Amino acid sequence: MEQSPDEIRATYAVLLIADFTSIIGCIIVLVGFWRLKLLRNHVTKVISCFCLTSICKDVPSTLLTLTQAAVYNRGFPCYFYSIVITYGSLSCWLWTLCLAISIFRLIVKREPEPQRYEKWYYLASWGLPIISTIIMLAKNTVDYVGNWCWIKPEYVVYRFMLFYVPFFIIFGTSAILVGITCHYTYQVIHNGVSDNKDRHVKYQFKLVNYIIVFLICWVFAVVNRIVNGLGYYPFATNLLHTYLSVSHGFFASMVFVYNNPLMWRYFGAKVIRCFTLFGFCTETAKRLEKNKNNNNPSPYSSSRGGSNKTGTSNHNGATIDSTPGYDSSYELDSSSIPYEYSIQSGNIPNNSENQNNIQNESINNNVNNNNSNEHSQNENIGSSNI
Structure with missing residues (x-):
């Protein structure tokens, strides 16, 4: 179905806005990862790989949109545009799945060295999308489809088998892993390990917000393609599909900034x-x-020989600055991973005796590390940058 000139201009403007904001958001995350050593751990490396992939997708897409090369030349520019979209989107989805796996293994499985799986993440996230891309090109299904070059509307089966079926598999697996992790954190609260339920609830939200963003950014793409397959081409769903799917990198980067x-x-x-x-x-x-460089140490760093902390430490293990002007309200922020979820804690206790054992062990560790002269029975909280 042909779009009116006004619809074409509106879609073009929205596409450029989405591309530029996604690039800017991902650059912010990568600059933060590069400049802030306290942010460098396994989980933030996965997020940085997502942002790097998103930039590699968005920059050529933006250039092709600005030059309109794919519109006037249905040869290499159009095929390259389709490769960028298919490969880049699938790769970003797989990095989101890797993030869910990492959080699951760290919190539920208490994996002491989560970074040892990184080579498999690289292989899967940057290798598997090649399969769909090759099949798409081999079957000669590519053409200009209104906003970009991709699989032609008459190849509905290829659209879903090569793109949207993997989406459902990746999203479903990620949602299940995050659900299991949230159930685990609920057990920690339900069994009385922690009295600070508000902090645990905030942390649970931070576990799921990447998956929420993933769903919101792509649900309209799925709806739009289903409607297109039925022979309808509503402008509203097409516009939402265009903006949200291209803006995935931007919203994911904003979640990262919010979480840290x-x-x-x-x-x-x-x-x-x-x-x-x-x-x-x-x-x-x-x-x-x-306070710009103040943050709680990450539990991931314990398996890698330290976290490059500076300053003194309080009884919670947070790095603090004793100089005037330091704001102690930043010692434990809402991005902290509760101690009960960290790799340093034991199994979930079912009674108060086990709870006391955890608390006593925590106190003894603080004494050995000379972190505090006053023994506290409060829960110990580590930290994670998610």
């Missing part, structure tokens, strides 16, 4: 510094400058 206060403190300090040149926001700038 260290990120927005760091970039906030950079932005506010511009206002201090004119005498504004000086106190806020000083506060952010003091």
